[in-house]
Amino acid sequence: MSEAEEVGVGPWEGPWPDDPRYDPDLLREGDRRNVVDRYRYWRVEAIVADLDTRRHRFHVAIENWQHDFNIGSIVRTANAFAAAEVHIVGKRRWNRRGAMVTDRYQHIRHHEDVEAFAAWAHGAGLPILAIDNLPGSTPLETASLPEACVLVFGQEGPGITEPMRQASDRTLSIAQFGSTRSINAGAAAAIAMHAWVRQHAEITA
Missing domain, CATH: 3.40.1280.10 (SPOUT methyltransferase, trefoil knot domain)
Structure with a gap:
């Protein structure tokens, strides 16, 4: 698979965000996980916490x-x-x-x-x-x-x-x-x- 076909995004460009939801390793190396764009670079725990606010019944x-x-x-x-x-x-x-x-x-x-x-x-x-x-x-x-x-x-x-x-x-x-x-x-x-x-x-x- 070529770089253009890779899933996700590469390393963060520009100043790093200070939001604690972001994972330093993902910011540094890129995020190739199968997650929606709103969760790019987020820690797993942060994603779970956000999902918990809107899970269905x-x-x-x-x-x-x-x-x-x-x-x-x-x-x-x-x-x-x-x-x-x-x-x-x-x-x-x-x-x-x-x-x-x-x-x-x-x-x-x-x-x-x-x-x-x-x-x-x-x-x-x-x-x-x-x-x-x-x-x-x-x-x-x-x-x-x-x-x-x-x-x-x-x-x-x-x-x-x-x-x-x-x-x-x-x-x-x-x-x-x-x-x-x-x-x-x-x-x-x-x-x-x-x-x-x-x-x-x-x-x-």
Whole structure:
């Protein structure tokens, strides 16, 4: 990749800013991270603090029983849509490659099992919305989503487990029109988060 094609910006030109949000190493060496322009040269802690002032009220949860490679991409999408938190239910370890380092900026909480997760969600007053194409589910396209809620996704293939479905307040499905039984879990998560954004987020030009 040539210098002209590189992501980000090079070393800071001119007098350095005295704003404590800026990272001296990034000012000196350049900032090639995958962050929006407003965060160029900022410290990771400063970015997280700024995001915390404007995160949305929806949470995302992912069942992790098979070390699903989609978890990283779901974390990345949750960061893009400013989810309040991402919850990993099941195995603590997950494949971070797809997150593209966005997990540094996203709050992530672990729950050992569905029971522990459900106790946390209901204790926080958050309805659990399972996203899966199951019999009796409500179409996501026509559903009214609560502003404060947890969108829950299952593993690639088996989908939401029965214990998670039983713990959920509602099950929502994504309309499909082709021959495949289900779509990729990462794609389903992006669709569901965007559905919440369309209903509740403040959209600026």
